[in-house]
Amino acid sequence: MNVSRETSERLATYLELLKKWSKKINLVSPASLKDARSRHFADSIQLARLCKESAKTWVDLGSGGGFPGAVVAIVLAEERPDLSMTLVESDQRKCAFLRSVSRETSVPFNVIAKRIEDVAPLKADMLSARALAPLTDLCTFAERHLHKDGTALFPKGAKWVDEVKTAQKKWRFSLQTHTSETSPEAVILEIGELSRA
Numbered sequence: 035m036n037v038s039r040e041t042s043e044r045l046a047t048y049l050e051l052l053k054k055w056s057k058k059i060n061l062v063s064p065a066s067l068k069d070a071r072s073r074h075f076a077d078s079i080q081l082a083r084l085c086k087e088s089a090k091t092w093v094d095l096g097s098g099g100g101f102p103g104a105v106v107a108i109v110l111a112e113e114r115p116d117l118s119m120t121l122v123e124s125d126q127r128k129c130a131f132l133r134s135v136s137r138e139t140s141v142p143f144n145v146i147a148k149r150i151e152d153v154a155p156l157k158a159d160m161l162s163a164r165a166l167a168p169l170t171d172l173c174t175f176a177e178r179h180l181h182k183d184g185t186a187l188f189p190k191g192a193k194w195v196d197e198v199k200t201a202q203k204k205w206r207f208s209l210q211t212h213t214s215e216t217s218p219e220a221v222i223l224e225i226g227e228l229s230r231a
């Protein structure tokens with residue numbers, strides 16, 4: 035995705051903060067920190083492209099070091115100033131980091147420092163979660179926080195077909211798959227019309 039100079043500078047600020055805070059808290063696996071640009075940032079930017087034009091709210095669950103939610107907020111800040119981003123993360127120190135990213139990049143997003151299950155339903159138009167839980171459990175979270183007409187985006191690895199089959203025993207949903215640009219075996223699952231089977 036081509037990004038403006040301002041967005042590129044904001045992402046660079048984010049990367050510097052990620053490296054600095056990673057000396058004290060575990061935001062991404064230490065091995066992946068040196069490839070953060072090509073892995074965590076690139077992975078997250080792909081999701082920004084899938085944002086629906088009509089969406090006004092996006093909720094990212096289990097954001098950790100901000101992937102994908104904080105990156106999506108930064109990448110869409112200029113072209114989608116109407117989009118409100120909320121990150122839900124139970125680890126207080128990670129939330130302090132996420133708030134510092136928002137402050138230092140001047141990109142507003144909400145950070146809710148609670149467990150997903152304890153947050154009142156957010157009725158999100160877009161919902162995302164990366165490396166958080168199996169698809170069946172993500173559907174439970176989406177049932178709580180996704181608007182009935184909303185769209186969920188879940189990046190998944192090579193075993194995504196098995197995860198979908200397992201989830202379909204309990205859930206009904208529309209499904210579109212997008213091949214990941216960062217790994218040929220990985221996909222982004224685009225899920226809508228979620229209900230219990």
Ligand SMILES: C[S@@+](CC[C@H](N)C(=O)[O-])C[C@H]1O[C@@H](n2cnc3c(N)ncnc32)[C@H](O)[C@@H]1O
Nearest residue numbers: 096097098101123124125148149150164165166
């Ligand atoms: C493996 S990390 C993934 C972080 C990030 N999404 C990424 O892709 O790098 C999972 C994160 O979800 C958070 N988490 C796990 N269960 C949670 C829950 N029930 N409510 C809120 N956050 C949760 C953890 O604290 C952790 O930061």
